[in-house]
Amino acid sequence: MEHALLFFAFPVFVLSMFCMIVYVVYDFYAITYDSNDSLSLDCCSILLPHIIQWTKQFGKNFSFALGKTQFLYIGDGELVREMSLCKSFELGKPSYLHKERGPLLGKGILTTSKEAWVHQRKTIAPIFYVDKVKNMLSIVLESGNALTKSWEKLVEAEGGIADIRVDDYVKTFTSSIFSNVMFGRYEAAEKVLFSKCRDLMEVSGSPTVVDGHPFSRFYPTKIHRQQWTLVKEIYWIIQDIEMKFDNDNCKELCTVAMEVPGTTAIWGLMLLALHPDWQARARAEVLEICGDEILDAEKLGKMKVLKMIIQEILRLYSGAGFTAREALADVQIGKKVCVPKGVNIWIWPAALHRETLSSGVQML
Numbered sequence: 001m002e003h004a005l006l007f008f009a010f011p012v013f014v015l016s017m018f019c020m021i022v023y024v025v026y027d028f029y030a031i032t033y034d035s036n037d038s039l040s041l042d043c044c045s046i047l048l049p050h051i052i053q054w055t056k057q058f059g060k061n062f063s064f065a066l067g068k069t070q071f072l073y074i075g076d077g078e079l080v081r082e083m084s085l086c087k088s089f090e091l092g093k094p095s096y097l098h099k100e101r102g103p104l105l106g107k108g109i110l111t112t113s114k115e116a117w118v119h120q121r122k123t124i125a126p127i128f129y130v131d132k133v134k135n136m137l138s139i140v141l142e143s144g145n146a147l148t149k150s151w152e153k154l155v156e157a158e159g160g161i162a163d164i165r166v167d168d169y170v171k172t173f174t175s176s177i178f179s180n181v182m183f184g185r186y187e188a189a190e191k192v193l194f195s196k197c198r199d200l201m202e203v204s205g206s207p208t209v210v211d212g213h214p215f216s217r218f219y220p221t222k223i224h225r226q227q228w229t230l231v232k233e234i235y236w237i238i239q240d241i242e243m244k245f246d247n248d249n250c251k252e253l254c255t256v257a258m259e260v261p262g263t264t265a266i267w268g269l270m271l272l273a274l275h276p277d278w279q280a281r282a283r284a285e286v287l288e289i290c291g292d293e294i295l296d297a298e299k300l301g302k303m304k305v306l307k308m309i310i311q312e313i314l315r316l317y318s319g320a321g322f323t324a325r326e327a328l329a330d331v332q333i334g335k336k337v338c339v340p341k342g343v344n345i346w347i348w349p350a351a352l353h354r355e356t357l358s359s360g361v362q363m364l
């Protein structure tokens, strides 16, 4: 009898799992961005249309699973505020980050939790104290001058108007600033380091938890072999440079410091290109405050239009993706929500910012 039951139950189980997978895959691909839309600045609907669709369907907060990893998406500003007040060490960094993104992130500040994170934070924070950052303005000016001069040359060579793909220039600009801050110079070894970090980011650009194959990160695929080689190369470059931090933190910081402000700056250039009136206002302000003098921290502090523009860029295109946490034990957030151990929380600042307008000017 038991055998007969199993005989029927097993195919039914397999069939229902198959139907469920088809439904989820169909749902995943059915909701896509409408490419007929003209140049839309709603990057959230382009990047992850599913999250936007599910928000409409299920409300601001909802849960879903990718494979066996459970997620709670929080899109309610009030709950996000309550989460920011929750100082529990049990709200740690998701384990999938260093499992799936190990080659890129390793075990530095971005992926560690609890005591290990506190230790890393104490080591890194002093470099970014406000007084120190203020003194770095000359480095930023130097790198900015080099960037604009290279563009001026291109424009000159093209006879007054040039079509410039800015991505690499801007990322070289951000990496040269950070390299100067970290290493005190921008020499060959560091240039190679940043370009290898960029290569590693590019080859690591595949899906993570949605990959779906157990232990797939260990398969010697072409991409994985490229990753392993780059990781080794980066490791030895960092070992050769005199470093204030351990290898993983150095790699993480180089990647973040080049990529996040770089992407933000690129979006900023695009927004300014779309809004020449704001360009003109910013230019007039800079000329009024600086005149022929060199920019310093005090003058920068007086630039109100520039500050509004930067806040608007950060509101719409902060460059940082999701804020992700994993409940390392059952965690109470505010009075109403208890997140069970093992569940990952995703907060998407770009989507939140588009819903609730922060102060400042709205260009869109």
Ligand code: HEM
Pocket: 109, 110, 121, 178, 253, 256, 257, 258, 260, 261, 264, 314, 318, 319, 320, 322, 323, 324
């Ligand atoms: C436009 C510029 C930047 C933006 C918008 C930005 C945004 C953010 C955000 C939202 C987080 C929190 C992520 C989370 O809680 O999961 C974060 C964390 C972090 N950022 Fe940035 N960031 C920027 C530039 C930088 C730069 C230049 C560096 C390094 C030089 C940096 C290093 C870090 C580090 C190390 C963390 C992790 C801190 C921790 O876990 O304690 N960021 N950033």
